[in-house]
Amino acid sequence: MTATTIARAWMVRRADGMVLGFTDHDAVLTFDGIRFRPDHGMSARALVQATGLSVDNSEAEGALSDDAITERDVLAGRWDGAAVKMWEVDWTDPSARRLVFAGSLGEIARSQGAFRAELRGLSEPLNAARGRVFHPRCSARLGDGRCKLSLSGETFxxxxxxxxxxxxxxxxxxxxxxxxxxxxxxxxxxxxxxxxxxxxxxxxxxxxxxxxxxxxxxxxxxxxxxxxxxxxxxxAGCDKRAVTCREKFDNFLNFRGFPHLPSEDWIMAPQAGGNRG
Structure with missing residues (x-):
């Protein structure tokens, strides 16, 4: 490919399956079953991609238009976490292209009829903490597979x-x-x-x-x-305490916390209030 025939193309896929394609070329590009429109519904700054696990330093920005990304949808959070891919494409031969970014939309801000969204790379989820946390309060979410409480019916x-x-x-x-x-x-x-x-x-x-x-x-x-x-x-709300699990939800058998852990004060000074010998 030559530099004079290079264009950029973006694909954005929402969680509900809606797909939009944009390009900075002056004509429509089509590949992978996606129609990339030159209506400037979205553009992006130059990518600064990290080799570690930090967030790729880039943003996508564009206009809030009725036929692309509407202000109503942004306010409703329907674009939060949408999948994003970006290619460099030879517009004379779209089969000659290179994927330069794959990830998702992060924080979205809006101002004066436009939006700006952080681009997060595929490595971003690896920054999240893994493993179980030992804490007096429950680590499950009310009604999930670990809590096992049925939220159907009028009680909750x-x-x-x-x-x-x-x-x-x-x-x-x-x-x-x-x-x-x-x-x-x-x-x-x-x-x-x-x-x-x-x-x-x-x-x-x-x-x-x-x-x-x-x-x-x-x-x-x-x-x-x-x-x-x-x-x-x-x-119904849950404050994650053992007494709430037992008395409000009658679900203490599935409590996922450690209510009998000693306090932080005891950990810092275990001899306080106890036998010294």
């Missing part, structure tokens, strides 16, 4: 229609099912319908209101705010 899950939304993160309900105050704190909220369908967040505060009402405060507002009438599903 409730569905209701929103009556009022304040600041995008405080949701109020009327005629809410009877649960003790704080039952859903640290739990999850999932939007089941409307423009924010599929979005989820963690519950910060759960307050029972007079007359059977409920107020749910989220730690962070959803990317797309739900509106009155949208239905949501709430899952």
């Amino acid at each position: 899950t409730a569905e209701a229609a929103i009556a009022e939304v304040e600041d995008g993160r405080i949701l109020r309900f009327s005629g809410f099912p009877a649960y003790e105050a704080g039952w859903f704190e640290r739990g999850r909220l999932l939007v089941l319908g409307g423009g924010a369908e599929g979005l989820g967040a963690t519950v910060k505060n759960d307050t029972a209101l007079p007359g059977g009402g409920r107020e749910i405060e989220l730690w962070q507002a959803l990317g797309i705010a739900p509106v009155a009438g949208d239905r949501v599903r709430l899952v």
